[in-house]
Amino acid sequence: RATEQIVLFGAGVIASRSMRDAGHSGLAQKQGHRNTTSLLQDLGGMSKSEAARQARVGADLLAGSFGAGAGGEADDSGIGSGEGEASTPASSAPWHEPLGRALREGRVSSAQFDAIRRGLGEPPEGAVEAWRVAADELVAEAQRRTVEELGAHARAARDLLDPEGAAARFEERCARRSFRTWVDHDGVRRSSMIHDDEGGAFIEAVLAAALRPRRGGPRFVADDERVASEELIRDDRTNDQLAYDLFLDVIRAGVLADAKTVFGVRQPGLRLVQAIDPDGVRGATSMTEDGLLVFPAAIADRRLCDTGATIVTVDSCGNPLDVGREQRLFTSRQRIGLAVRDGGCRWPACGLPASYCEAHHIDEWGRDQGRTDVDRGILLCRFHHLQLHNGGWRITRHEKDEFVLHDRTGRATVMTRRLPLRYLWSDVDPPPKRFRPAA
Numbered sequence: 043r044a045t046e047q048i049v050l051f052g053a054g055v056i057a058s059r060s061m062r063d064a065g066h067s068g069l070a071q072k073q074g075h076r077n078t079t080s081l082l083q084d085l086g087g088m089s090k091s092e093a094a095r096q097a098r099v100g101a102d103l104l105a106g107s108f109g110a111g112a113g114g115e116a117d118d119s120g121i122g123s124g125e126g127e128a129s130t131p132a133s134s135a136p137w138h139e140p141l142g143r144a145l146r147e148g149r150v151s152s153a154q155f156d157a158i159r160r161g162l163g164e165p166p167e168g169a170v171e172a173w174r175v176a177a178d179e180l181v182a183e184a185q186r187r188t189v190e191e192l193g194a195h196a197r198a199a200r201d202l203l204d205p206e207g208a209a210a211r212f213e214e215r216c217a218r219r220s221f222r223t224w225v226d227h228d229g230v231r232r233s234s235m236i237h238d239d240e241g242g243a244f245i246e247a248v249l250a251a252a253l254r255p256r257r258g259g260p261r262f263v264a265d266d267e268r269v270a271s272e273e274l275i276r277d278d279r280t281n282d283q284l285a286y287d288l289f290l291d292v293i294r295a296g297v298l299a300d301a302k303t304v305f306g307v308r309q310p311g312l313r314l315v316q317a318i319d320p321d322g323v324r325g326a327t328s329m330t331e332d333g334l335l336v337f338p339a340a341i342a343d344r345r346l347c348d349t350g351a352t353i354v355t356v357d358s359c360g361n362p363l364d365v366g367r368e369q370r371l372f373t374s375r376q377r378i379g380l381a382v383r384d385g386g387c388r389w390p391a392c393g394l395p396a397s398y399c400e401a402h403h404i405d406e407w408g409r410d411q412g413r414t415d416v417d418r419g420i421l422l423c424r425f426h427h428l429q430l431h432n433g434g435w436r437i438t439r440h441e442k443d444e445f446v447l448h449d450r451t452g453r454a455t456v457m458t459r460r461l462p463l464r465y466l467w468s469d470v471d472p473p474p475k476r477f478r479p480a481a
Contacts, residue, residue, distance in 0.1 A: 043148045046152060047103070047145070047146060049086075049096070050096060050099050050100040050103055050145075050152060051100055051103060051104060052100065053078075053082055053093075053096040053097050053099070053100035053101075054097070054099075054100025054101045054102075054103055054104035054105075055100070055104065056069055056070070056078055056081060056082065056097070056100075057078045057097040057098075057100060057101045058101060058104060060077065060078045060081065069081070078093075078097045079093045079094045079097060080093075082096055082097060095152065095153070095156050096152070098156055098159070098160070099145075099152045099155050099156050099159070102136075102138055102141070102142065102155075102159055103142050103145065103146075105136055106135060106136055106138060106139045106141075106142035106143075137165060137170045137171075137173045137174045137177065138159055138162075138173075138174075138177055139174075140174060140177045140178045140181060141155050141158055141159055141177050141181065142155075144181040144184075149181060149184065149185075150181055150184045151189075153189045154184045154189055154192055157189045157190070157192045157193035157196065158177060158180045158181070158184075158192055158193070158196045159196075160193065160196075161180075161192070161193045161194070161195070161196025161197045161199075161200065162176060162177065162180075162196045162197075162199065162200050163200055165204075166204050166206075166207055169203065169204060172203050173203070176196075176199045176200075176203065179199075179461060180192060180195060180196055180199070180461065183195065183458070183461055186390040186391055186455075186458070187391060187393075188391055188393060190393065191391075191393045191460075194334065194393075194462075195334075195460060195461045195462055197336070198329070198334050198335070198336050198461070198462035198465070199461060199462060199465050201327060201336035202327055202336060202462065202465045202466060203465070205326035205327050205338070205339075208327060208336055208338060209338040209340075212238075212239055212337065212338050212341075215238055215239055216238040216239070216240075218236055218238075219236055219237060219238040219241065220234075220235070220236045221233065221234070221235045221236075222234055239335060239337060240312070240337065240341055243312050243330050243332075243335055244312045246332070247312050247332065247397075248288070248289075248292065249285055249288070250332065250395075250397050250398070251397075252284070252285075252288045253274075253281055253284060253285065253288075254271075254397065254398065255270075255271035255272075255274045255275050256274060256275060256281055256284070257281075257398065258394075258398065258423065258424050258425060312330065313330070313331040313332075313378075313381075314328045314329065314330060314331070314337065314341070314342045315328060315329045315330070315331055315381075315382050315466070316328040316329070316339065316342045317466055324339055324342070325339060325466070326338075326339050327339060328341060328342035329462065329463075329466060331378075331381045331382070331385075331395075331396050331397070332386070332395035332396055332397050334385050334386075334460060334462045334463070336462070376401070376416055376419070377396075377401060379416045380396070380401055380416055380419055380420070380421050381396035381397075381421065383416070383459070383463070384396065384399075384420065384421040384459065384460075384463075385459070385460045385462070385463045386398075386399060386421060386423075386460070387399050387421055387422050387423040387426060388420050388421055388422065388445060388457045388459075389422055389423070389426040389447070389457070390447070390455055390457065392423060392426055394423040396421055398423055398424075399421035399422055399423050399424075400421070400422060400423070400424060400427050401419045401420070401421060402419065402420050402421070402422045402427055402430065402437070403418060403419060404418055404419070404420060404436075404437045404438065404439060404445070405418050417439075417442060418439070420437060420445055420457075433449075433450060434449075434450035435447065435448065435449055435450060436448050437457070444456050444457060444458060444459070445457040
């Protein structure tokens with residue numbers, strides 16, 4: 043870890059001495075390279091993405107440990123002087139200093155640091171302390187989340203803490219949407235698409251509805267759906283070929299498509315979750331059930347006109363109400379409650395969304411007379427559901443506390459809820475409105 047940090051600090055020094063405003067006198071250009079990334083690639087024999095990540099992390103570490111000027115150039119005069127981290131007063135430390143401290147202490151890797159730092163971005167005016175708290179909470183999540191999950195959680199936390207900025211970023215991504223086709227040199231017709239947030243989430247929902255059995259979807263389904271799933275699994279087409287054929291079917295069928303003809307039993311769709319306070323005031327943002335993507339509230343309001351809403355009453359921690367022991371399997375409405383609470387597979391470091399999960403009774407139906415209640419159910423993906431039953435694992439819960447996972451040796455791990463969902467139900471006030479739009 044110490045060696046890695048030395049390399050990162052070195053990359054930060056190179057980046058600070060190769061700033062664009064330095065022109066041809068910058069370190070990278072003096073060495074015959076276009077930019078910092080190119081120089082780091084030459085020095086370390088690494089990929090372009092790895093070199094860019096080292097430059098970003100190194101610059102942030104340098105700024106957090108030795109201070110940074112307004113132009114972003116770090117003051118590296120203290121390096122090697124023996125003064126160490128004490129050269130930066132606590133009052134002048136940047137908001138991402140908790141990330142740098144966690145990296146130096148070995149609690150996060152450089153990849154995790156970069157995912158959190160890039161996901162949170164820069165705080166708006168008046169929100170520095172909220173960003174520092176979010177950084178601390180994401181560092182705590184790092185031990186049980188993948189790098190990709192940390193990045194997604196950081197972006198979701200940023201959008202929930204800054205709804206005004208989230209709306210501006212949403213509009214910016216929406217403006218970049220595009221679709222184009224061309225014919226390559228071999229006469230093959232190709233296409234490329236850039237999605238806006240809502241369209242991309244909907245397309246992923248369509249793919250999930252059609253390809254879920256091929257991607258490890260639930261086993262506990264109705265008989266007619268089980269037959270269709272088995273046929274799809276035996277299909278000799280690749281997933282990419284199936285996706286292509288699916289979209290051709292959708293285009294041919296158009297808006298009047300029969301769901302069972304094109305998609306099988308499941309009707310694809312985009313389900314949004316939005317917090318409503320006791321006075322009926324809707325939250326400034328909404329979130330997709332799958333993927334936990336944050337949307338402006340206006341998107342949820344517009345979709346209400348098309349699809350209506352299902353009201354799920356939850357407590358301050360997002361726990362839905364009980365339903366009772368009426369049947370063996372969880373109903374579709376109960377699964378909505380589980381998805382609102384869990385956001386996907388609750389197994390540590392698993393990021394599969396709710397639509398790929400099965401509802402597990404933590405009290406076995408037959409042996410323990412388990413109740414088909416939301417409070418006694420939890421979402422697990424098929425792989426981890428099988429691992430739980432076949433590997434001697436078990437899950438417990440005291441009343442409405444967090445679920446606890448016990449391995450075969452008895453070691454317990456708290457199955458914490460995803461950070462974006464904790465932010466959605468918590469009493470976190472966004473920063474005050476700004477007079478200029480967010481970048």
